[in-house]
Amino acid sequence: MSTTLLRTIQLNQFSLLGTSLLRRRRSNNFSVRSCGSQTTTTHEAKQSSPTRVAPKNHKSNQLDEILRDYEAVIGIETHVQLSTLTKAFCSCSNNYGSYPNTSICPVCMGLPGALPVLNSKVVEFGVRLGLALNCDLSLKSKFDRKQYFYPDLPKGYQISQFDIPIASGGYVDVDIPLEFGGGHRRFGITRVHMEEDAGKLLHSDTGDYSQVDLNRAGVPLLEIVSEPDMRSGIEAAEYACEMQRIARYLGVSNGNMQEGSLRCDVNISIRPIGQAEFGTKVEIKNLNAFSAISRAIDFEISRQALLYNQGKADQIVTETRLWEEGAQKTVTMRKKEGLADYRYFPEPDLPEVILTQEYVDSIRASLPELPEAKRRRYEAMGLGMQDVLFLANDVSVAEYFDAVIGKGAEVKLAANWIMSDIAAYLKNEKLSINDIKLTPQELAELIAAIKDGTISGKIGKEILFELLAKGGTVKGMIKAKDLVQITDPAEIEKMVIQVVSENPKQLEQYRSGKTKLQGYFAGQVMKMSKGKANPGLLNKILLEKLNAKD
Amino acid sequence: MLSTLQPPRSLSLLPLRRFQISKTIVSAASSKTIDTSVISPPQSQILTTRRSLLSGETTAVEIAKSYLSRIRLTEPQLKCFLHVSENVLKDAQEIDQRIAKGEELGPLAGVLIGVKDNICTQGMPSTAASRILEHYRPPFDATAVKKIKELGGIVVGKTNMDEFGMGSTTEASAFQVTANPWDLSRVPGGSSGGSAAAVAARQCMVSLGSDTGGSVRQPASFCGVVGLKPTYGRVSRFGLMAYASSLDVIGCFGSTVADAGMLLHAISGYDRFDSTSSKQDVPEFQSQFLSVDHFESKPLNGVKVGIIRETLEDGVDSGVRSATQEAASHLEALGCILTEVSLPSFSLGLPAYYVIASSESSSNLSRYDGVRYGNQVMAEELNKLYECSRGEGFGGEVKMRILMGTYALSAGYYDAYYKRAQQVRTLIRKDFKAALEQNDILISPAAPSAAYKIGEKKDDPLAMYAGDIMTVNVNLAGLPAMVLPCGLVEGGPSGLPVGLQMIGAAFDEEKLLKVGHIFEQTLKGSSFVPPLLANVA
Numbered sequence A: 001m002s003t004t005l006l007r008t009i010q011l012n013q014f015s016l017l018g019t020s021l022l023r024r025r026r027s028n029n030f031s032v033r034s035c036g037s038q039t040t041t042t043h044e045a046k047q048s049s050p051t052r053v054a055p056k057n058h059k060s061n062q063l064d065e066i067l068r069d070y071e072a073v074i075g076i077e078t079h080v081q082l083s084t085l086t087k088a089f090c091s092c093s094n095n096y097g098s099y100p101n102t103s104i105c106p107v108c109m110g111l112p113g114a115l116p117v118l119n120s121k122v123v124e125f126g127v128r129l130g131l132a133l134n135c136d137l138s139l140k141s142k143f144d145r146k147q148y149f150y151p152d153l154p155k156g157y158q159i160s161q162f163d164i165p166i167a168s169g170g171y172v173d174v175d176i177p178l179e180f181g182g183g184h185r186r187f188g189i190t191r192v193h194m195e196e197d198a199g200k201l202l203h204s205d206t207g208d209y210s211q212v213d214l215n216r217a218g219v220p221l222l223e224i225v226s227e228p229d230m231r232s233g234i235e236a237a238e239y240a241c242e243m244q245r246i247a248r249y250l251g252v253s254n255g256n257m258q259e260g261s262l263r264c265d266v267n268i269s270i271r272p273i274g275q276a277e278f279g280t281k282v283e284i285k286n287l288n289a290f291s292a293i294s295r296a297i298d299f300e301i302s303r304q305a306l307l308y309n310q311g312k313a314d315q316i317v318t319e320t321r322l323w324e325e326g327a328q329k330t331v332t333m334r335k336k337e338g339l340a341d342y343r344y345f346p347e348p349d350l351p352e353v354i355l356t357q358e359y360v361d362s363i364r365a366s367l368p369e370l371p372e373a374k375r376r377r378y379e380a381m382g383l384g385m386q387d388v389l390f391l392a393n394d395v396s397v398a399e400y401f402d403a404v405i406g407k408g409a410e411v412k413l414a415a416n417w418i419m420s421d422i423a424a425y426l427k428n429e430k431l432s433i434n435d436i437k438l439t440p441q442e443l444a445e446l447i448a449a450i451k452d453g454t455i456s457g458k459i460g461k462e463i464l465f466e467l468l469a470k471g472g473t474v475k476g477m478i479k480a481k482d483l484v485q486i487t488d489p490a491e492i493e494k495m496v497i498q499v500v501s502e503n504p505k506q507l508e509q510y511r512s513g514k515t516k517l518q519g520y521f522a523g524q525v526m527k528m529s530k531g532k533a534n535p536g537l538l539n540k541i542l543l544e545k546l547n548a549k550d
Numbered sequence B: 001m002l003s004t005l006q007p008p009r010s011l012s013l014l015p016l017r018r019f020q021i022s023k024t025i026v027s028a029a030s031s032k033t034i035d036t037s038v039i040s041p042p043q044s045q046i047l048t049t050r051r052s053l054l055s056g057e058t059t060a061v062e063i064a065k066s067y068l069s070r071i072r073l074t075e076p077q078l079k080c081f082l083h084v085s086e087n088v089l090k091d092a093q094e095i096d097q098r099i100a101k102g103e104e105l106g107p108l109a110g111v112l113i114g115v116k117d118n119i120c121t122q123g124m125p126s127t128a129a130s131r132i133l134e135h136y137r138p139p140f141d142a143t144a145v146k147k148i149k150e151l152g153g154i155v156v157g158k159t160n161m162d163e164f165g166m167g168s169t170t171e172a173s174a175f176q177v178t179a180n181p182w183d184l185s186r187v188p189g190g191s192s193g194g195s196a197a198a199v200a201a202r203q204c205m206v207s208l209g210s211d212t213g214g215s216v217r218q219p220a221s222f223c224g225v226v227g228l229k230p231t232y233g234r235v236s237r238f239g240l241m242a243y244a245s246s247l248d249v250i251g252c253f254g255s256t257v258a259d260a261g262m263l264l265h266a267i268s269g270y271d272r273f274d275s276t277s278s279k280q281d282v283p284e285f286q287s288q289f290l291s292v293d294h295f296e297s298k299p300l301n302g303v304k305v306g307i308i309r310e311t312l313e314d315g316v317d318s319g320v321r322s323a324t325q326e327a328a329s330h331l332e333a334l335g336c337i338l339t340e341v342s343l344p345s346f347s348l349g350l351p352a353y354y355v356i357a358s359s360e361s362s363s364n365l366s367r368y369d370g371v372r373y374g375n376q377v378m379a380e381e382l383n384k385l386y387e388c389s390r391g392e393g394f395g396g397e398v399k400m401r402i403l404m405g406t407y408a409l410s411a412g413y414y415d416a417y418y419k420r421a422q423q424v425r426t427l428i429r430k431d432f433k434a435a436l437e438q439n440d441i442l443i444s445p446a447a448p449s450a451a452y453k454i455g456e457k458k459d460d461p462l463a464m465y466a467g468d469i470m471t472v473n474v475n476l477a478g479l480p481a482m483v484l485p486c487g488l489v490e491g492g493p494s495g496l497p498v499g500l501q502m503i504g505a506a507f508d509e510e511k512l513l514k515v516g517h518i519f520e521q522t523l524k525g526s527s528f529v530p531p532l533l534a535n536v537a
C-alpha cells in the first residue's frame, strides 16, 4: 500500500514559494533544518561535550559596560523525540532516515476513519522523564487537539496535551564547566507533556513545488518547558546539555540534535537590572548545536541591550528569530500578530491517561542513577570537578568508569586512564567507549598489575592499546609476552654490573662529576631487561654501583 | 435452536402486502380496519435467507439477482445508492460454492447489506457523500464492514447520506437526493436516509448507518423500518469517517427487530483500533427473538416503561403523539408497567448537541485539506490551495457547521460554549440515569413528525435542527436506543410511518431488542411495506 500512498502524495504536489512557507508556519516544532538536511549523518557523540560550548563573542569594552546594566531572562522549550519502536498512535516503525513515505499507515496519514491508539511506551517514557526532572506527575491527564493547517500535519491537528500535562513543577540541577566560571545551578521545569511530531516538507530544487514526507508524522515527542530561570547563553547551553544527558541516561531518546531528536527553542527577553517586570520576549529557532544556543543567546542579548541603550527599545518586538550559523546572528523569521489560537479541546478519540501510584513507584524504582547524582557521587569520591564533568557527561563513559571501580580499581587511577590514554585513543579512532574491546574488568586488572608491581607503568601503556583494539586479558598478555616485572635485586644487580662494566668511559665521566649520566645507565639496564626491570629497584642498585668506591 | 425461532417459511423476498388505510390516522394498535388474519408478523430476512440457503430451496446467487433487479427497477426513483458493488454476484457465488462443498456458513452468509457511504469499504468508493472525497477509495475496511464480510455478509453498495452525516433529510448529499419509498415527494430522513430507504424498499436486507444525533433513528421512523443505535463504544468506530467523535456510533437498519439485532451482534465488540470501543461482553441477542407462538399471554409482564413527558409536549404532531400513546397502550397490553417520567434537562440537549457536534466536526474535518487525497484544487500558494480545495469540496451545511464549531472553540468562547455544553451533557446523563434506575426502558416518539416534503426545510436549518430534539439527548448520554415502526399517519399515497423510540440503559441493547421484538411481532395489522414496492411488482 505504501507505494500507492507515496504516489498519491507525489501526484498531489502543490506549488508554492519556499519563503512563503516560513511565513505561514504556525507550529512551534518548525525549524528550517527540517527542509533538506535529513541526509547528513554525524558523529555527534562529541557535540554533547560541554567544552564545545564556545566562549562568548568578543565584545568591545563599551558593549561590556552596556551589558552590565541588563539582565537576560531565558526559558527553553525542548522537544525530545522518543526512541520507541513504533510511533505514538499507530504501529508504524519509528526509524529515522527511511525512504520518504515508507513508514506510514492510514492512522499517521490521517486517512478518513482512522483512529489513534496510544502507545503505552510513550506514557512510560513520559513518566520516566517527569520523575527524572523531579516533577509532580498527574495521575489523571488527557490528550488535546492543537489545531492548525499545514501540509506536514495530516489531520489538521496535533495530538498534544494542553491544560493537564503528564508532569509539571520540577527542576534540574547543572554544573557549569570550570572554563565558564563553574558553579552549580538549579533551573525550574514548568511542565513535561506528550505529543506527536509532524511530517516534513521536501522542497523541489526549483522551488516550484513541495512534497510531503510523513515518516516522521506521529513520532512521539516529550516537550519540556523550563521556567525562565536562565540568565546567559552558557547557562542555557548547559541546561540543554543536561536535557540530552538525562534523555540518554534514561534511554528515552538518542538526543541527537542534528537529526532533530533533540530540538531547543529559546525564549529570551532582557530587562534593566532591578526591574521586576519582564521585557519583550523574542523566540529563537534553528538551534542545532549547544554552541549555537549559547552564541545565539549572547548575540541576542547584545542586540537587545544595544537597542535599549540607544533608546530604541520599541524595536524589540514579539517575534520569532532564526539563528544563522554562517553569519553568526539572529534574523527575523516572522513577527507574531497576536497570539495564535490553536483552538485546543480534549481529544475525543483517546481516553484519559490514568496512572496508578504503584505504576509510578515501579518506574521510579527502575530509574538509573541520573547525571546529577553521579556528579555528586564522583565529587564525594574525591575527583576534581573537571574529572567529574568529563566522566558523568556521557552515560557510556560513566557506566564504564563505574564498572572499572566496581572491580576494585583505585578511583583516581581509573579516572586518569579513561580520561587520558583511553579518551585519546577514542578520539583518534573516532570510536565510542562502547566500541572498545578492553573490558572494565581488564582495565581494573591492568591498573592493579601496575600498582602491585607485576608490570611497569610503561609496559602497562604499551599493552593498553593492544587490549583496546584486540581485547584479551591482562594476565594472558603478561604471560604470553613474558612481561612480568623483574623485582629480584640479584637479577637486576647482575644487569647493572654488566652495563657498568661495559661502559668504562661513561663510568669515569660520572665519577668525575657528570652525575646526569645516571639516566644513561638506567636506560641501558632497562633496555637490557626489555623494559621489565622495576625502575625503583634499578635506580637504587645502580646508584650503589655507580657510587661504589672500589 | 431452530425450534425456538420462527417457523420456516418459503423465501418470499417481497412480502408484498399493501397496507390498507381508510382512516385519517390509523394507529397500528387499533386493528379495526384490517383483517389481521391475512397479515402475519414480519419475518427476519437474515434467518429466512439462512434457512432457504441451507435447505437448498434457493441459492445465494438467485437471491442476489432478485435484489439487484429490484435495485435496477427502483433506484431511478429512489436514488438510495451512491455506488452499487460490481462484486455482489461474485460474492454470492462464493457462498454457493461453500454450500456445495458443505463448508460452514457464517451467520450472515448471503445476506445483502447496504453500507452508509461514510463507512470505509476497501477499494469501494467511500465519500461520505462529499465532493471533497469524490472518487476516494479507502485502502482498508471499517472494522464493522470487516466483521460483516468475515461472517459471510455481502456488501451491496454504498448508501446516500447528508454530507458527512450533517443533516436530517439526505438532501445535503453532494451527489443526489434520495426519495422516501412511502412517498417519492418526501425525504427519507437523514443523515442515513439512503440506508433506511434501501431497507424499506427491500433493495437490501439490512444496512449500516451512523448515528451522531439521531441519524439512524429518525430516518428509520420516516421510512418505516427498524433503526438501532447501540451504546457508545459497543461498535468500533474504526473506519467510520468522524463527524463528532464523542457522539458517533455505527447503527443498524432492518425490516425487523431481529434483523437489526443480529446485524448489531455481528459488528459489536472491542476493537484494538478504537480506544473508545468497550470491552463489555456482547450477549447472544438471538435468544430474544422467539416466534409469536412461544409468547406467553403477557410476554412483557412487569417490564417498567417510562414515557418521557417532555417528548409529547408542544411542537409534536398530533398524529405522532397519538401513535406514541397507542404504542404505549400496546406495551401495557403486553404486560408493561407504564409511568410518565420527566427529564428536566431535556430541552437543553439540542443546543448543547449542536455546540459539541459542530466543535468536534470543525476539527475532524480539518484533514480534508486537499494535500494527501480527495479533491485538490491546484493553487500557486498554500492558503489558496486550502481555500479552494475546501471551498469547492464542502457543501453549505458542512461549511456552516465548521464555522460554528470553529467559533465555539475559539479562545475566549470555549468556556461559554464548548465547556458549558459539556456541563449540560453531564446533566443530561444524570437525568437519564435516574429515569433508567426507575424504569427498564424509556419511550418517546422518534421525531416530532412523519416524513416531510423534499425541500420543505431546506432553507430553514433551525426548523430542521429542531426535528432532532427527540434523539440528540440519547447521543449526549451515550445510551442505546431503537426506533421501530408503530403506526401510520396520514400522508402520501398510503399513509406515512411513524416510529417509536425505546431508550435503554448503557450496554443493555438486549432489553431493547426483547421488548422491541415482542412489540413488533404482536402489533396487530401492521406490515410496514411501502407502496412503491407494490407498484413495482
Ligand SMILES: [Zn+2]
Binding pocket: A087, A090, A091, A092, A103, A104, A105, A106, A107, A108, A109, A218
Ligand atoms: Zn502509522
